[in-house]
Amino acid sequence: MKAYVCERYGAPEVLTVQERPQPVPQDREVLIKVHATTVNSGDCRIRALNAPYGFRFMMRLVLGFRKPRQPVLGTELAGEVVAVGKAVQRFAVGDRVLAFTSMAMGCHAEYRCLPEDGKLMPIPAGLSDAEAASLCFGGLTALSFLRRGRLQPGERILINGAAGTVGSALVQLARHQGGEVTAVCSTTNVERMYALGAAQVIDYTREDFTQRGERWDVIADTVGNAPYRRSKSALNDGGRLLLVLASLPDMLPAPWVALTTRHRIIAGPVSDCVADLHILVELAQAGVYRPEIDRCYPFEQMIDAHRYVDGGHKRGSVVIELLPD
Incomplete structure (x- = not known):
């Protein structure tokens, strides 16, 4: 089978397509022919070994020091x-399936067990x-984060970076949970955010949400540019700041903030469990949640896809298609 292989850290050009043995399923495994991945x-x-500040050494420990x-x-x-x-x-053979492999990865290949x-x-x-x-990573x-942030019906939530994979999922799922959603995005994405259910959209190219004099119960930062020192004035009493992407210095104040203010900083690894995947599939089936695709x-243009994502302006998911035989 063909697979894209990353044998050293670096730019998209480090990826090479290689022939690898097709995996054979063990007793309790299934072999999937991949039709699409992201x-x-x-x-x-x-x-690229591109970790938020303070996490590079830890990233090498987890992923591999010299190469993945x-x-x-x-x-x-x-x-x-x-x-x-x-x-x-x-x-059974013939079933259409979706899967999330998390840190086990391995989906950029023609087959996966x-x-x-x-x-x-x-x-x-x-x-x-x-x-x-595209259902799993953002969803x-x-x-x-919504569970850890304890979003309640009727609460106001602002999503910074609402047009991305995680951001667009947050807009839909927060609205479904009864939140009043404010989306922060660029000019080209304003109408899309309203279509996804945002009650208010702030164009970050024209104004800074922290300077509007408004307050929210929850602020979710998916970009990494709205740490507590910037966002605290926009949080209500009892407000929660969800740092989906953050540096180590931005996460360290969390215990002190909890002790000395009525705010909370919530950050750290995502707990992706099978139960949550069941929830996402049910919501997708009901038409409540649909992943956004940019x-x-x-498959042959995997390197181009990496270049595009590296640009930092994708809207939703970038999909790689492998046509079935």
């Missing part, structure tokens, strides 16, 4: 089951392969 900001950070221990990137996929292990009960009891679900009716492949991150690239 290139997200996490893939690009791993490829898992050289095939990609955390989400959609495809078709083409073989099953002898003990598999939940899936996964355990049947992992983050693996049937694709809901009406969802394309591209949409199914699971958004669900995790553009699609053929």
Whole structure:
């Protein structure tokens, strides 16, 4: 099978397409022919070893010092089951499935083996392969932070970086949970944010949300440029700042802020569990949540997709399509 391999950290050009043995499913595994996968900001950070300030050494410890221990990137996929292990009960050959592999990665390949009891679900009716492949990264991150932030119906939530993969998921899921959503984005994305359910949209090219004199119960920063020192004046009493992307210095004040103010800083790793994947699939089936797709690239243009994501201005997900035989 063909797979894109990252054997050293660096620019998109470090990726090479290689022939690798097709995996064989173990007793409780399924073999999936990948029809679509994504290139997200996490893939690009791993490829480039581009960690927020203070986390570079830790990133090397987790991923590999000189090169990635898992050289095939990609955390989400959609495809078709083409073989099953002898003990598999939940899936059969021919099933359309979506999956999230998290730090195990390995989705930028033509085939992927996964355990049947992992983050693996049937694709809901009406969802394309591209949409199914884009469901997990943004949606699971958004669900995790909204749960930890304890968003309540009727509360005001501002989402900084609302047009990205995580941001657009936050807009939809926060609205579904009863939040009054303010989206912060560029001029070209204003109408899209209203279409996703935002009650108010702030164009960051024209004004700074912290200078409007407004306050919110929850502020979610997906960009990394709205730390507590900048956002505190825009938080209500009891307000929560969700740092989806943050440097170590921006996270360290969290205990002191909790002790000395009526605010909370919430940051750290996402808890992506199977139960949350079930929730996302149900919401997608009900038409409540739909992942936003910026553009699609053929498998052969994986490097171009990485270059585009590196630019930092994608709107939703960037999908890689592998056409079925």
